[in-house]
Amino acid sequence: MLVYLTLNVEHRTLNRFPLTPNGFFDIRYTNYDILIADSPDALYNISFICYELAMKVECEGNAYSFEKPMLASKLLEQLSLSRETHLVVVNGKLVTEDHRIDRDDEVKLIRVVSGG
Amino acid sequence: MKCRVCGKPANINLRSYKTALCEEDFIAFLEKRVSATIGKYRLIDEADRPIVAVSGGKDSLSLWYMMNKLGYVSDGIYIDLGIEGYSERSLEKVRQMADTLRRRVYVFHVRNALQKGIDGVARVIRRPTCSACGTIKRYIMNRVCIDKGYTVLATGHNLDDEASALFGNVLYWKREYLWKKNVVLEGRGEHLVKKIKPFFLCSEREIAAYAIMKGIDYIYEECPYSEGAKTLVYKEMLNRIEESSPGTKIMFVKGYLKMLKEKGDEKEDGRESRYCLRCGYPTFSDKCSFCWLLDKFGTEYDVEFDQYN
Ligand SMILES: [Zn+2]
Ligand SMILES: [Zn+2]
Numbered sequence: 503m504l505v506y507l508t509l510n511v512e513h514r515t516l517n518r519f520p521l522t523p524n525g526f527f528d529i530r531y532t533n534y535d536i537l538i539a540d541s542p543d544a545l546y547n548i549s550f551i552c553y554e555l556a557m558k559v560e561c562e563g564n565a566y567s568f569e570k571p572m573l574a575s576k577l578l579e580q581l582s583l584s585r586e587t588h589l590v591v592v593n594g595k596l597v598t599e600d601h602r603i604d605r606d607d608e609v610k611l612i613r614v615v616s617g618g
Numbered sequence: 619m620k621c622r623v624c625g626k627p628a629n630i631n632l633r634s635y636k637t638a639l640c641e642e643d644f645i646a647f648l649e650k651r652v653s654a655t656i657g658k659y660r661l662i663d664e665a666d667r668p669i670v671a672v673s674g675g676k677d678s679l680s681l682w683y684m685m686n687k688l689g690y691v692s693d694g695i696y697i698d699l700g701i702e703g704y705s706e707r708s709l710e711k712v713r714q715m716a717d718t719l720r721r722r723v724y725v726f727h728v729r730n731a732l733q734k735g736i737d738g739v740a741r742v743i744r745r746p747t748c749s750a751c752g753t754i755k756r757y758i759m760n761r762v763c764i765d766k767g768y769t770v771l772a773t774g775h776n777l778d779d780e781a782s783a784l785f786g787n788v789l790y791w792k793r794e795y796l797w798k799k800n801v802v803l804e805g806r807g808e809h810l811v812k813k814i815k816p817f818f819l820c821s822e823r824e825i826a827a828y829a830i831m832k833g834i835d836y837i838y839e840e841c842p843y844s845e846g847a848k849t850l851v852y853k854e855m856l857n858r859i860e861e862s863s864p865g866t867k868i869m870f871v872k873g874y875l876k877m878l879k880e881k882g883d884e885k886e887d888g889r890e891s892r893y894c895l896r897c898g899y900p901t902f903s904d905k906c907s908f909c910w911l912l913d914k915f916g917t918e919y920d921v922e923f924d925q926y927n
Contacts, residue, residue, distance in 0.1 A: 562838075585631075586857040589826055596629040596830055598619040598638060614826035615778070615853050616675060617844040 557603055561588075561611035575599035577609070587615050630827050633864035641831050648828055652816050653688055659801040661814040662770055668692040668814075669768040671759050672715070672723065674708030674837040676829045677774030679715050681817055683834055685772065686719050692772065694723040695762045695923075697755055700735030701842060708837045715834070716926055724766065724923040726758045732915045737843060743914060747843040757899060757908035761921055763811035764898075775815040778822040781867045782852035784874055797878060806891075809898045821867060822853075 559566040561581065568577070574590040574597055590597050591610040603609055619628040621640035628638035639647055656662055670682040672694040685692050696712045698705050709725065716723040732739050740750040763771055780799060787796045805812040817825060829836055859866050893899065894906035901907070912919055 584857060584861055586823065586861050587854075589630075589823065589830065591830060596641070596827055598628050598631045600619050612826060612830065613838075614676075614822045615850065615857070616677070616822065617840050617847075617850055 557605065557607050557609055559609040559611065562613055571602060571604050571607075573599065574601045574603060577603060578611070581611070583611065588613055629831070630824075632824075634821075634860070634868055635865075645828065645831060648820060648824055649684060649688060651819060652684060655801065655819055656688075656690070656814075656816055659814075661772075661802055661816060662690055666769045667767060668770040668772055669724075669763060669766075670694050670772045671755075671774070672696050672712050673774075674711040675774070676826050676834070676836040677776050677817060677822070679711065679774075679834050679836045680825050680829045680832070681772060681774040682715060682721075683719065683832060684828070685816065686721065691721075693721050693768070695759055695771075696723055696725050697758055698725055698727045698729070699751060699754075699841075700727065700729040701737070702735070704837075704839065704842055705735075707839070711835055711837050713926060723926045724762050725926060726762070726921070726923055728754060730922070731919045732911070732917065734915075739911070739915075743911065746845060748845045751843070753907050753911070757906070758921070760811050760899065761897075762923060764809065765921070766923075769805075769812065771811050771813050773813065773815055774817055774825075776817045776820055776822050776825055777867055777871055778853050778856070779849075780815075780818055781856050781871050782849050784871065785852045785856060786848065797881065799874070800878065801875070806900060809893055810900050819868065819871065 557568050557571065559568065559577065559581075561583075566581070568580075572580075574592070575585070577590065578585055578588060578599070585599055589612045590599075590601070590603075591612060592601065592603055592607050594608075597603075619631055619638040620626070621628045621643055622637045623643040624640060626640045629641045630644050631638045632644075662668055668685065668690055670678065670685060670692050672678040672682055673696070682692065682694055694712065694716060696709060698709060712723055728734075728736055728739065734742070736751050736754070737747055739754075740747040743750060759771055759773075762768065783799060784796075786792075801815055801818045803813040828834075856867055856870075890902075891900055892902065892904075894901045894909055895904050896909045897906060899906040899908065905913070
């Protein structure tokens with residue numbers, strides 16, 4: 503399961519970062535330390551929110567994350583894929599378009615078209 | 619969605635057949651269609667010894683698996699094109715399946731014959747890679763049958779392959795190719811083996827679903843030299859039509875087969891058919907294109923196969 507951290511400054515979400523397996527994220531790769539150093543007052547308004555993503559989707563070597571559970575048909579639509587060209591595999595089993603994908607489900611989209 | 623046969627949750631929705639099926643019933647449904655195709659078009663006789671042309675992709679591996687499961691006991695032939703990485707990975711999948719089925723697979727290495735991978739071969743003869751590959755594959759697949767006593771060569775061509783090829787031939791009115799496609803191409807004498815396509819009426823989607831359900835481990839990646847750009851566009855167009863009018867692809871291909879049958883066997887294109895003086899393969903000149911290739915590379919190579927049991 504992927505755990506994400508959002509960095510909120512002045513009540514606005516600036517960005518979110520995946521946590522490393524041991525629960526850290528590396529602020530050196532962000533520019534926000536500069537922001538914090540330049541305006542000490544802002545420190546009071548910085549908050550971190552930790553949350554888990556609902557589902558992990560793999561498609562042709564790319565990984566996508568979605569925050570809410572949804573129907574398989576909706577997932578294909580969100581990625582602009584056709585049900586004629588992609589099969590939805592949830593936890594190793596093929597599912598039809600009306601299947602509701604839950605939190606924690608591992609989803610794979612399989613492209614069925616191959617070149618001539 | 620519920621399975622139309624048993625009422626359990628369905629695993630696949632088949633809009634072109636207006637049905638949805640669970641895993642078990644879908645497998646039975648697809649296998650029945652392939653059996654029916656084999657029966658109706660007389661693809662395999664009891665006395666036949668079939669062999670399957672395997673590439674490591676979903677179609678050929680599923681076909682090899684299914685034919686053996688349906689009782690058409692068959693070995694495999696794999697052509698190693700000598701493409702770095704890709705060829706080794708696909709051969710590995712083929713070997714895995716050979717182990718599962720406990721069948722033999724013959725391996726022909728292009729590099730052993732011509733000292734070059736397929737891209738190098740193509741460069742020397744100044745032809746596109748896919749065209750050089752096609753010449754070698756057609757020849758070697760036929761040759762393994764002649765040399766090793768197989769009477770039928772099965773390939774994994776599917777409904778989408780046939781529909782897209784037909785679509786292209788109609789678009790550009792390629793009359794010389796239009797009526798050449800068929801579920802079966804009869805052999806000729808002792809030099810040309812019979813070729814069959816048991817998946818002619820099975821869509822890519824159905825075959826991929828079958829492979830997933832059966833846990834068939836196939837290679838997803840495409841050949842790096844694939845020049846199938848046009849084919850992919852046709853497939854894309856046909857799938858878009860299929861999306862809004864389910865069943866169009868199968869109607870298109872079945873309609874073609876019906877017209878082909880009505881048309882009957884018109885005589886070949888008039889050119890006198892001859893046989894290669896060196897190896898006996900049908901050709902229109904003294905020497906077939908494969909023997910020409912061997913000459914071009916100056917090799918005295920005699921076609922050999924590795925066997926993996
Ligand atoms: Zn069922
Ligand atoms: Zn020859």
